[in-house]
Amino acid sequence: MSDRSTPLLSDYAGSRRAFLAGSLATAVAALTAGVGATVARAESRPCCPTRLGTLEAAPFAAPLAAVTAGNRQAMSLARNSATVMAANDAAMAMADALADPTLRRATLEIMRNPSPTYQLKSPTRADKEAVRQELLAAGLITDQVTVAGIFPPVGDAHEAPQAFWSAPGSTYAGHHSFPGGLVMHTQTNAAVAAEWVDIYDQRYGLVSESGAIDPSIALAAPLWHDVHKVTVFQWNDDGSELVEQAIADTGGHHPLSGAEAIVRGMPADFVVALLGAHDPPQSGTSLYRLINYVRAAAIIARVDPVKAGLLQSWDNPMAPAGLGLTQTPPRIEAHINNLSDHDFIFSGDSAALAIQTLRNLAPQYGVDPESQPARFNLFRNTVLSQLTDMRLYGVIQTSGVDAVKVTIDSSVDLSPLRTS
Numbered sequence: 001m002s003d004r005s006t007p008l009l010s011d012y013a014g015s016r017r018a019f020l021a022g023s024l025a026t027a028v029a030a031l032t033a034g035v036g037a038t039v040a041r042a043e044s045r046p047c048c049p050t051r052l053g054t055l056e057a058a059p060f061a062a063p064l065a066a067v068t069a070g071n072r073q074a075m076s077l078a079r080n081s082a083t084v085m086a087a088n089d090a091a092m093a094m095a096d097a098l099a100d101p102t103l104r105r106a107t108l109e110i111m112r113n114p115s116p117t118y119q120l121k122s123p124t125r126a127d128k129e130a131v132r133q134e135l136l137a138a139g140l141i142t143d144q145v146t147v148a149g150i151f152p153p154v155g156d157a158h159e160a161p162q163a164f165w166s167a168p169g170s171t172y173a174g175h176h177s178f179p180g181g182l183v184m185h186t187q188t189n190a191a192v193a194a195e196w197v198d199i200y201d202q203r204y205g206l207v208s209e210s211g212a213i214d215p216s217i218a219l220a221a222p223l224w225h226d227v228h229k230v231t232v233f234q235w236n237d238d239g240s241e242l243v244e245q246a247i248a249d250t251g252g253h254h255p256l257s258g259a260e261a262i263v264r265g266m267p268a269d270f271v272v273a274l275l276g277a278h279d280p281p282q283s284g285t286s287l288y289r290l291i292n293y294v295r296a297a298a299i300i301a302r303v304d305p306v307k308a309g310l311l312q313s314w315d316n317p318m319a320p321a322g323l324g325l326t327q328t329p330p331r332i333e334a335h336i337n338n339l340s341d342h343d344f345i346f347s348g349d350s351a352a353l354a355i356q357t358l359r360n361l362a363p364q365y366g367v368d369p370e371s372q373p374a375r376f377n378l379f380r381n382t383v384l385s386q387l388t389d390m391r392l393y394g395v396i397q398t399s400g401v402d403a404v405k406v407t408i409d410s411s412v413d414l415s416p417l418r419t420s
Contacts, residue, residue, distance in 0.1 A: 064153045070235030071162035074179040078166040081385045084180030088165040091187035100216035107220045114230045118259040119157040121302040140248045140296045149245025152231045167230040172241045175347035178384030189222040193340035221273040221337040228256040239377025248296040258297030268309040276334025277341040291320045350393035
């Protein structure tokens with residue numbers, strides 16, 4: 001078990017947190033100018049070296065009307081993509097096949113309507129500010145994080161601001177950053193989790209012999225854990241995205257999705273498995289970070305994590321707030337969720353290449369990315385929702401950049417661009 005109080009440079013170089021909380025530029029900043037400030041913060045939190053670079057100034061709260069219009073446009077684009085809708089059908093089929101009836105019902109429900117019901121636990125502005133202050137006092141957010149970073153704008157917390165199948169997989173410059181990217185990322189990860197379950201059973205008998213792995217938990221966790229990307233990555237009316245803020249040193253969507261599971265009464269074992277996606281319960285720093293995700297999710301859900309059966313007192317000087325997981329030893333499903341949640345790695349690079357290629361091609365479609373940013377976003381989102389950045393990467397790798405235009409012309413319905 002490591003007891004070092006400051007992160008090594010390698011913590012930044014491979015950190016998924018830097019990509020999950022921002023663009024590639026954010027990750028690069030964490031490797032350069034942000035390192036000094038980050039290390040300084042880590043010294044005051046010996047259990048958990050900080051991995052995210054200093055956040056940019058918190059954005060102004062987006063007007064509800066703007067995100068409502070943007071979400072509506074994204075849903076239209078995603079609905080018009082056979083690729084996106086096929087991924088959604090596959091994800092729903094996986095949810096419908098869960099053996100546990102409680103998990104099956106709850107998973108289908110949240111995928112059909114990923115509403116932020118955790119916000120109902122803090123109905124007033126004063127309630128929301130109280131949550132922010134509690135997170136701040138617990139050292140789980142910086143003072144740069146705003147109320148809107150914890151409670152993004154929604155018209156009615158009983159209803160999702162957009163469909164599960166229209167949200168992007170991450171920030172505008174990041175992985176799967178197109179309408180429908182979330183469901184494609186989610187279904188891929190869940191399919192990988194199913195393979196891990198099978199392999200662990202074939203090799204070690206962890207399902208059929210000992211019953212140590214609950215397949216329903218292992219498969220439902222990746223279907224759930226990014227659900228509040230529909231909330232933190234809503235679309236602006238110019239085709240850009242809201243800026244995600246960090247909670248517990250990771251992208252806000254992660255603890256928010258955990259809070260949602262708590263509010264909806266999901267079992268403690270499932271909540272921990274869900275929150276294991278970014279850090280598994282591996283002894284040392286990873287475990288401490290997972291505990292902090294649970295702490296943050298519980299604060300946002302307005303519950304005591306000990307009374308909820310999520311955490312217990314732990315006589316360990318490195319334990320965050322003197323707390324550890326109730327699971328002893330930790331269950332395996334959180335490890336599986338973490339192992340399966342790596343579809344973002346390739347897409348982080350493929351998105352960067354595809355977006356730059358589309359910027360270069362845009363003038364051939366009557367779009368100037370510099371003077372017409374909203375029109376470029378519409379072009380970009382239309383193409384990526386139908387082709388995906390990964391497919392375009394494959395085209396570039398095998399046939400060169402010139403083949404991208406041929407692929408667009410033969411495969412993409414550009415009518416949204418012509419009618420805008």
